[in-house]
Amino acid sequence: MNYQINASSVSNQDAEIHIKSSRIDFGTTPETADTLPNPAELFLGSFSACMLKNVERFSKMMNFSYTKATVHVQAARLEHPPRMENIHYDLKIYSTDEKLNVDLLKKNIEKHGTIYNTVKLSCAITGTIKTL
Structure with missing residues (x-):
């Protein structure tokens, strides 16, 4: 592509x-x-969009339903050289579906997310996924 x-x-x-x-x-x-x-926020927006697209994608593949998903992303910007570092996300999935395997979803997002994997090459990423 x-x-x-x-x-x-x-x-x-x-x-x-x-x-x-x-x-x-x-x-x-x-x-x-x-x-x-600003450009840094657009960058984090792209990262978030990748995660949310993959929630939708994997809901079909893993056969679970959800009503909505939200993600909060934080990152630190270093000065010399200017770059993003230590991205942290909190992904919330609104679902009561017992078929939702959060650990497998996290693994799939981290393995198959295009933007996620691109970013992972240049900085540390940590995060959590919770169901509500």
Whole structure:
């Protein structure tokens, strides 16, 4: 599989990413630092999206049902050289299905997640999965 996106910015204004029929605004100026996502937050958003996509994918393969899933991701940014380190996630799956094997789901997400595995090559990832 191959992927492509387009992004653009205008001097002294913010920027946007174009993916298929979606447009995602992001901040590049100090004026929107508190209102628009920055590149580091978009990176963590991609990591989160990978996890949630795999919850959906594995719910079919592992034959369990859930009503929703949420993930909270935290990361530390180091300065020299600038990079992300120590990503931690808390994934919550709202399900009462006894067929949901949380340990196997975690193993599958960690083994088959494209973004997860890409990130794992450059920094430590820890996390938990809980059912509610």
